[in-house]
Amino acid sequence: MLLDSYVLGASGGFNGGDIVFQLIMFIILLALIKKFAWGPLMGIMNQREEHIAGEIEAAEASRVEAKKLLEEQKLLLKEARTEAQTLIESAKKQGEAQREEIIVAARAEGDRLKNSAKLEIEQQKEQAVSAIREQVASLSVLVASKVIEKELSAADQEKLINEYIQEAGEKQ
Amino acid sequence: MDHGAPLREFMGLTFNLSNILMITVASAIVFLIAVISTRRLAMKPTGMQNFFEWVMDFVKNIINSNMAWKDGGRFHVLGITLIMYVFVSNMLGLPFAVTYNHELWWKSPTADPVVTLTLAAMVVGLSHYYGVRVKGLKEYGKDFFKPMWFMFPLKIIEEFANTLTLGLRLYGNIYAGEILLTLLAGSLATGFLGHAVAVLPTLLWMGFSVFIGAIQAFIFCMLTMVYMSHKVSHDH
Numbered sequence: 001m002l003l004d005s006y007v008l009g010a011s012g013g014f015n016g017g018d019i020v021f022q023l024i025m026f027i028i029l030l031a032l033i034k035k036f037a038w039g040p041l042m043g044i045m046n047q048r049e050e051h052i053a054g055e056i057e058a059a060e061a062s063r064v065e066a067k068k069l070l071e072e073q074k075l076l077l078k079e080a081r082t083e084a085q086t087l088i089e090s091a092k093k094q095g096e097a098q099r100e101e102i103i104v105a106a107r108a109e110g111d112r113l114k115n116s117a118k119l120e121i122e123q124q125k126e127q128a129v130s131a132i133r134e135q136v137a138s139l140s141v142l143v144a145s146k147v148i149e150k151e152l153s154a155a156d157q158e159k160l161i162n163e164y165i166q167e168a169g170e171k172q
Numbered sequence: 173m174d175h176g177a178p179l180r181e182f183m184g185l186t187f188n189l190s191n192i193l194m195i196t197v198a199s200a201i202v203f204l205i206a207v208i209s210t211r212r213l214a215m216k217p218t219g220m221q222n223f224f225e226w227v228m229d230f231v232k233n234i235i236n237s238n239m240a241w242k243d244g245g246r247f248h249v250l251g252i253t254l255i256m257y258v259f260v261s262n263m264l265g266l267p268f269a270v271t272y273n274h275e276l277w278w279k280s281p282t283a284d285p286v287v288t289l290t291l292a293a294m295v296v297g298l299s300h301y302y303g304v305r306v307k308g309l310k311e312y313g314k315d316f317f318k319p320m321w322f323m324f325p326l327k328i329i330e331e332f333a334n335t336l337t338l339g340l341r342l343y344g345n346i347y348a349g350e351i352l353l354t355l356l357a358g359s360l361a362t363g364f365l366g367h368a369v370a371v372l373p374t375l376l377w378m379g380f381s382v383f384i385g386a387i388q389a390f391i392f393c394m395l396t397m398v399y400m401s402h403k404v405s406h407d408h
Contacts, residue, residue, distance in 0.1 A: 015179070015286045017187030022195055022281075022290040029199045029257060034249045037206035041224060044213045051215060 262385030
């Protein structure tokens, strides 16, 4: 009696109704799940797939663009660097030239100053020498006249004067 | 365990009302899970949507392991419905069994060979239908004589064997589990000593039954796809 319930089909008879019901229920369930769950979910999964693909593509594109920009920036930087280099170079050259110029000008100025000073000194010396000569001449005349005054008579004096005058006349 | 089944005659067919009830309950639960999972669909899935997408991916992997998605994509819904329905059915009988007037009402619908064999026959029938539809009647017929003509009788037997094993494997596993649970529950009710002895095995067997139920649902779905691929794929 107890074992009966374990035996296949022992529950009695052929349950055709169960078979039909199970089949119909399963087909209904299949249709419902397809309509309410599978369809929408498949749709959103496809949508997500497309979205991800799009995002990946966009990322790829922006990566390429970033790379391009980076190259551009690198190039610009390089250009700027060389430009700065040339600027510095030219400034250095200019400075050098200016230095040379200033030195030359200063040297010329110094020479000029030195020359003019020399000239002036020469002039002053000449002046002084001539002044001294004059002084010496008059002094010597004075001394001579003082000496002569004592020993010369009027006649001798006149004779001397005349000789001088003559001499002077011959010289001219 | 020696309870009868609530059999009723209606329109010349015999209905086991407990099967009717449990098939309806299982279908309703599966449908509810599906609807709740997909009520708020979002690009960024959360909660139940994640679960259902996981189920879809799981079935998709099962199909992909047997045939090309080009051939097997059409069985996706079938696989999802089968695996969920069988799993829910297996689980239904675990927590309790309800008898009324010495008739067993609440049990796993898959603990009845009629139900499992119906599902198995449906699967095998579908595989034949799709075999004809995809390959044409001639190619489909030729498959019965491959690789040698004398294999024909074996091929015919194979189809029936497939149906029987597919259905009875599921039935056997679940029914045996329920029998053992009933026995254990019976000893739980025999007093303090019986209770003390039976508590641990009952818990263990419950856990193991959950495992068996899940495995059987997976196997049922897997074998469905194997049979389908035999009939649908070209390289066999």
